[in-house]
Amino acid sequence: MHRLLLIDDDEALAGPLTQYLARFDFELSAVTRPSMALQRLAQEPYDAIILDGMLPEMDGFAFCRQIRAGQDRWREIPILMLTARGDLTDRVVGLELGADDYLAKPFEPRELAARLQTILRRTRLGPASAPAAAASSVPGVLRFDGLEIDASRREVRTDLGVIDLTSTEYELLALLAREPGRVFTRDEILNRLRGQEADLYTRAVDILVSRLRKKLEPVEPVKTLRNAGYCFALPERMS
Structure with a gap:
């Protein structure tokens, strides 16, 4: 079971996504604010982060930068960024800040699951295989x-x-x-x-x-x- 942290201010997204991702052995926890996410990360381990680009308090890009510059155990957590726009500029900025993948909203839950599986498999196996x-x-x-x-x-x-x-x-x-x-x-x-x-x-x-x-x-x-x-x-x- 892989533990995921969803950071998205759309509260209606968490419920259906939690149920769907459970089919793929993902356990999803959801928060709506970056400050809440930092508290969760300090208290519990997560295998990957799903991060919305538009958030209250700070946007997802600033939060991604903070994670990548933060505690050692946070720096290697895979980050998949979501955005309401498929803008090339947003994609480039996200990757420059250290995001591992990018998915534009609206998205198909199956594609999200596939991308998460790819990121986690890559992290787990690595080039040693x-x-x-x-x-x-x-x-x-x-x-x-x-x-x-x-x-x-x-x-x-x-x-x-x-x-x-x-x-x-x-x-x-x-x-x-x-x-x-x-x-x-x-x-x-x-x-x-x-x-x-x-x-x-x-x-x-x-x-x-x-x-x-x-x-x-x-x-x-x-x-x-x-x-x-x-x-x-x-x-x-x-x-």
């Missing part, structure tokens, strides 16, 4: 010049120490690092990270890459190939 990428890497650890990816701990380290990445940023880096030199198109990356068909929103990949690059500076592991996509460009670190 994939084949090792480099022959010189110890099982579970990928080592490159200036960068180390520990799949067993879902941890990324540079010479500056452990780098704080969201689950989606980590999955993007691990995906590219498992096959150094291979060019992934934006659509391929979307499909691999989300586990479902891309919805022509390839700009999301550019945002994720930009965010990842900024966090890993001065290391530059991701190379852009114009009109083609992205690839992992760091040489392996020989033992």
Whole structure:
């Protein structure tokens, strides 16, 4: 049973959604204000957050920023943002702030359940379930010049120490690092990270890459190939 926290000021949404998501082994708790959500998060563990973009007290984007900058145990909680608008600008802002996925209102409950399952499966399994990428890497650890990816701990380290990445940023880096030199198109990356068909929103990949690059500076592991996509460009670190 996965525990979800819904933050949405539409009180009529919680009841039907709770009943529907229970079919997929989700236990939903609902609050209508960010302050109430912070209290819940401080008291109880949750596996994922469903966050509305328009809220009283502060909007969902500000709340997402606060969570990602908050306590360590909050930073890795997957966040799926909801909005009454399918605006590209809202999507970009949400992803820049650390949201893991985005769904526009009105939405089909089945699509919400599918996206939650994908996010949680990605977080639970991670790249440790994939084949090792480099022959010189110890099982579970990928080592490159200036960068180390520990799949067993879902941890990324540079010479500056452990780098704080969201689950989606980590999955993007691990995906590219498992096959150094291979060019992934934006659509391929979307499909691999989300586990479902891309919805022509390839700009999301550019945002994720930009965010990842900024966090890993001065290391530059991701190379852009114009009109083609992205690839992992760091040489392996020989033992």
